[in-house]
Amino acid sequence: MSPEDEARIGLRERKKHETRVALSQATIRLCVQRGWDNVTVEDIAVAANVSVRTFRNYFSGKAEAIAAGHLERMLRIADSLRAQPVGEPLWDSIARAVQAQFVPQGENGAESARDQRWTEGLRLMLAEPALQGEVVKASAAADEELAKAIAERTGTDVDRDVYPKLVAAVVGAGSATAVQHCLLADPPVPLGPVLREVFGRIAAGLPNP
Incomplete structure (x- = not known):
């Protein structure tokens, strides 16, 4: 694997990690502010600026x-x-x-x-x-x-x-x-x-x- 390929993989993994953290933080923030039952996956996706599908790629709920x-x-x-x-x-x-x-x-x-x-x-x-x-x-x-x-x-x-x-x-x-x-x-x-x-x-x- 070339250094360029390794760099691309490293960047991709870092972006995936950042997305995972952003989704987790958005979920915590919304659930604390609004209450568990008043937060949907759609709300979290909007707060994190991603699609619902992206949320589902990282978490089951x-x-x-x-x-x-x-x-x-x-x-x-x-x-x-x-x-x-x-x-x-x-x-x-x-x-x-x-x-x-x-x-x-x-x-x-x-x-x-x-x-x-x-x-x-x-x-x-x-x-x-x-x-x-x-x-x-x-x-x-x-x-x-x-x-x-x-x-x-x-x-x-x-x-x-x-x-x-x-x-x-x-x-x-x-x-x-x-x-x-x-x-x-x-x-x-x-x-x-x-x-x-x-x-x-x-x-x-x-x-x-």
């Missing part, structure tokens, strides 16, 4: 498109972990990678009325039964990829050693616990400090409070 957003974020965490300094303590690197993907830069801890509406919409969307199975599948795929990055970082074998799989599962559980805690908190609490607490406690070995 809204649930799969939303769950893909979760998988995409966890894959970015795996990539970020690979880029962290090798000599840094593992859990410091993991905490930084997770924080970067879950908390927007510049978060100041305050929550506006718009943020509260978004949180409420997100809470309702995540409670949809149709979404639960897809999230479980996405989480399993995310754990697998994250375990590979952890194995590379720690010099372990993802197929023979339990350690990278265990750490990946803990990262997924810790992130999910922090998000759920913030979604249910009354009054609302910002996600950044909760994530720092969660991964600080994990790094310390989860001692008794």
